[in-house]
Amino acid sequence: MVLLGETLKKLRIDRRLNQGQLAEMMGLATSAISSYESCSRRPSYEILVKYARIFHVSTDYLLGIERQDYLDISDLSDKEKEAVMQVISVFRNIK
Secondary structure (H helix, E strand, C coil), rough: CCCCCHHHHHHHHHHHCCCHHHHHHHHHHHHHHHHCCCCCCCCCCCHHHHHHHHHCCCHHHCCCCCCCCCCCCCCCHHHHHHHHHHHHHHHHHHH
C-alpha cells in the first residue's frame, strides 16, 4: 500500500514543483507540505481537495483507494477531445 505522503511527494515532483512553490499555490507554510510528505502530519479534507484540484486527480487516488490515472481535458474543444481519445485508443490496442 502506498502511503499518502509518498503520493503527494510524487505528484509534486512530477509537476517539477519544490515544496515552497506548492505551499504558495495552496496557501500553506512550506513546513506543512513537508509534514504531509513525511507522514508526520495528516492533511485535512479541505487540503486533500486542494491537492486533488491542483494535480487533477481524485481524492480516492490520493488516499490509495483508486489506482486509475486521470487526464484533465475539460479545457479542450470537442474536436481536440476526440483526437485525444483516438490516440488513447491506439495505445490501448498496442498492448
